[in-house]
Amino acid sequence: MSLPLANIDDVNIEFSESSLLILAFVLAIIMFGIALDTKPADFRAVTKNPKAMSVGIAAQFIALPATTFVLTLILGVGPSIAMGMILVACCPPGNISNVLTYRSGGNVALSVSMTVVSNLLAIFLMPLNIAFWGGLHPEASSILRDIDLSAIEMLLDIAIVIAIPFTAGIAISHRYPEFAARVQPAVKRFSLIALVTFILIAFAGNIGVFIDYIWIIALAVFLQDALALGLGYGIASSFRLSEYNRRAVTFEVGVRNAGLGLAIVFSFFDGLGGMALVAGWWGIWDIVAGLALASWWARRSTGRPPEVAPGG
Numbered sequence: 001m002s003l004p005l006a007n008i009d010d011v012n013i014e015f016s017e018s019s020l021l022i023l024a025f026v027l028a029i030i031m032f033g034i035a036l037d038t039k040p041a042d043f044r045a046v047t048k049n050p051k052a053m054s055v056g057i058a059a060q061f062i063a064l065p066a067t068t069f070v071l072t073l074i075l076g077v078g079p080s081i082a083m084g085m086i087l088v089a090c091c092p093p094g095n096i097s098n099v100l101t102y103r104s105g106g107n108v109a110l111s112v113s114m115t116v117v118s119n120l121l122a123i124f125l126m127p128l129n130i131a132f133w134g135g136l137h138p139e140a141s142s143i144l145r146d147i148d149l150s151a152i153e154m155l156l157d158i159a160i161v162i163a164i165p166f167t168a169g170i171a172i173s174h175r176y177p178e179f180a181a182r183v184q185p186a187v188k189r190f191s192l193i194a195l196v197t198f199i200l201i202a203f204a205g206n207i208g209v210f211i212d213y214i215w216i217i218a219l220a221v222f223l224q225d226a227l228a229l230g231l232g233y234g235i236a237s238s239f240r241l242s243e244y245n246r247r248a249v250t251f252e253v254g255v256r257n258a259g260l261g262l263a264i265v266f267s268f269f270d271g272l273g274g275m276a277l278v279a280g281w282w283g284i285w286d287i288v289a290g291l292a293l294a295s296w297w298a299r300r301s302t303g304r305p306p307e308v309a310p311g312g
Contacts, residue, residue: 008080008213008273020266026194027259028165033187034095034115035169036180049110052241056114056249059235061125064228064253065089065133071227072137077220080274083140085224087261087275088282090129092122092162095188097255100290104297106247114252123162127154130264147269157267161260195259196287199280202262209273217277221285228286229254229293247297255290258283 068089072082093115101111134144173180210217232253236246261279269275 008078008209008216008277020263023198023259023263023266024161026191026198027161027257027263029187030095030191030195030257030259031119031162032165032169033184033191034119035166036173036184036187037095037098037112049113049245051239052107052110052236052245052249053114053117055236055239055241056110056232056252057118057121059232059249059253060093060118061090061121061129063231063235065129067227067231068224069133069137071224072140075220075223077139077216078274079137079139079143080272081216081220081278082137082274083134083143083269083272084261084265084275084278085220086133086137086140087130087264088224088256088258088279089228090122090126090133091256091258091261092119092126093252093255094257094259096192096287096290097251099188100251100255100294101248103291104247104251104294105244105300106251106297107244108248110245111248111252114248118252119162119166119257123159124155126158127152130154143269143272154264154268157264158260161263192287195283198259199262199283202276202280210277213273213277214281217274217281218285221278221281225254225282225286225289228256229289251290251294254293255286256282258286 065086068085072085077085095115097115098108098111102108131144134140169180229250232250233246235253236249241249258279262276262283265271265275265279
């Protein structure tokens, strides 16, 4: 299947320096909110539920980038769209995954601990995955050659965006737990609304480009998001995890931090059209798709009470 594209690989989405600073701030707030909700028990959950944790982590950092790579070849999309899809697949999960897991009746403790561990691992694994899968792609590899991507430089940038606010949030959560518990819901709501608003404003400022390519972007994101959600559930099922845990793994794999992806696009790829549009539209669509799935699941029992957290 080949999808005809015009010149999206030559289009750059225009963003001002102030807009990029706002995006960096929003991402810092997102990571800060995740950390405020992090407790020592979340890390202990890793040892209590090693099978589910290992399955979810492997699905995110190995299976999702690999299957996305294959999807880009099947669709025959151009270099910048393919690279955008690979970039999103390499991003860690966003904290909306915890909300969706709760709404679906899944294992929230597992979801939160996976989000924490995945974001920490992403500091090192995200640059390596982008460089590996992007460099392997017959079309997208030209983009990496043109920009001379440095995995080390990207690692340092991601470390700043993730590690600093995350460390600050952990410190506050540990030292002032009651304060953290009070402000954390508001921080999460604000960060989600701010990210969606930022993406919508960005689209509005580049509406002509968005309209020209929405059909291929919407199709690519729809298929990739469906693949990610299905992959999470399918892999969790194949390893015989309980339904309670399958739902958590599904959203941890299916929900990506597209805001971080956008920051990478503008920091390292000069706002390259296909990449920016894929990451931006993903940030909106995966919330819509995730809410639809979570609402559908909420009407169907996991077959296990929420207070029981099985080892598998």
